[in-house]
Amino acid sequence: MFKKGLIVVGILVIVGIVVGWKHIGAFFNGRTSTVNSKAIRIAVDNHKSMKEIAKTFKTAGIVDDVDAFLSLAEYKKLTNTKIGSGMYEIQPETNYRTLLNGLTLNSSGNGNAEIEISVTFNNCKTIHDLCVKVASCIMVDSTELENYITSPETLNKYGFTIEQIPALFMPNTYRMFYDTSKEAFLDRMAKEFKNYWTEDRMAKLKAIGLKSPSQAVTLASIVYGEQSKNASEWPIIARLYLNRLNTGMKLQSDPTFKFCWGDQLKGVQRLTYEHRNKDCPYNTYLYDGLPPGPISMPPTAVVEAVLNPDNNDYLYMCAQPNYDGLHNFAKNYADHAKYATEFQKWLASEIANN
Structure with missing residues (x-):
């Protein structure tokens, strides 16, 4: 009976030693620090195993003792399913305990230290x-x-x-x-x-004769296609196209038929009637009104220009004969034809000289 008691005590002592060593090991592993000398951003994917995650940290130059990292994770019963996928910024000399706590999934579905x-x-x-x-x-x-x-x-x-x-x-x-x-x-x-799209912007939308936000963005994409460098012209061009819509004219916007060609017209300086005759619902030389949707995703400032257009009677526009990216605007076709001739002569000269 006495011997059995000694055996039980011996077993308990051994178990205590083992458990104690686990705690001691976890203590020292938790105090081990990362080796990065500066903050490092790293993406963590919880579909990967803890070994793969540890390897990712090692490859990134954050963790050098993979065994200590994994041992502490095991002690904390931290598996990949309890880690939040996302982006983390690891500061220099972060101890492993803090690192793993930061990776731990919280009630919001993110890692505790996950960053936006x-x-x-x-x-x-x-x-x-x-x-x-x-x-x-x-x-x-x-x-x-x-x-x-x-x-x-x-x-x-x-x-x-x-x-x-x-x-x-x-x-x-x-x-x-x-x-x-x-x-x-x-x-x-x-x-x-x-x-x-607040009530105020929706009121402005109706005031200029458009029916939906997508129409405003569509018109803004055309305006931006015509003028992407000089914001001062956005309200002017917006009103010009609204004037055309209100008078029943075709918009006849070059960016719309260019959209129909995809990337095929990249680098083409002289556009011809053949290019404009491509049958496509976005081609405003062939179809009345606005295209079925935007030809790009224009900056919000251009949409604002459409909602707050200039007050003018222009119906025509033509690039000025220089590299400023500005336009000459006209109320009638005769003036427009004059500006167009000046531009074509200048363009021909530039092409010949180059």
């Missing part, structure tokens, strides 16, 4: 362009995002046609988490769109 990143998209012509830029910022696949945005279910949910959907996206820089899903991204864009 900037998502910027400008100068996009198509939904494809948008998706490529967004996918370079957050953890989404560009093809999956494009397919989601253009799916009939999504278009129906947000009330846009396939042609109008570019109007939903207002170029800007947005703060969001790196692991934002395609659904959450589109919900965010829809909220931004709704917040922008």
Whole structure:
């Protein structure tokens, strides 16, 4: 009986030693610090195993003792499913305990130390362009995002046609988490769109004779296609095209027929009637009124110019014979023809000299 008691005590002592060593090991592992000498941003994907995550930190020059990192994670019962996918900024000499605590998933579905990143998209012509830029910022696949945005279910949910959907996206820089899903991204864009189109802006929309925000963005995309350098001309050009719409004239905007050609007219300086005759619903030389949707995603400032246009009677515009990017405006075709002749002579001279 005495011997059995000694055995039990011995076992308890051994267990105590083992447990104690685990605690001691966890204590020292937790105090081990990262080796990065400056702050490093790193993306973490919780679909990967803890070993793969540890390897990512080692490759990035943050963790040098992978065994200590994994041992502490095991002690804390921290698996990849309990880690938040996202972007993290690891400060120099962060101890492993703080590092793992920061990765731990919280009740909001993010890692405790997860940071937001900037998502910027400008100068996009198509939904494809948008998706490529967004996918370079957050953890989404560009093809999956494009397919989601253009799916009939999504278009129906947000009330846009396939042609109008570019109007939903207002170029800007947005703060969001790196692991934002395609659904959450589109919900965010829809909220931004709704917040922008206030009662005041909707009243201005009706006052200039347009029926929907997508029409305003469509007109803004044409204005921006005509003038992307000098913002001072945006309200002037906006009113010119509104004048044409109100008088029943075709818009006859070069950027619209260029849109029909895709990238095929890049670098072409002299545009001909053959180019303008391409049958395409966006070609405002062939079809009346506005195109079915935007030809690009113009800056919000251009949309503002459309909603607050200049007060003029212009119906025509022609590039000035210089490299300033400005235009000569005219109320009648005779004056326009004179300006057009001056520009064509200048352009021919420039081409000949080069």
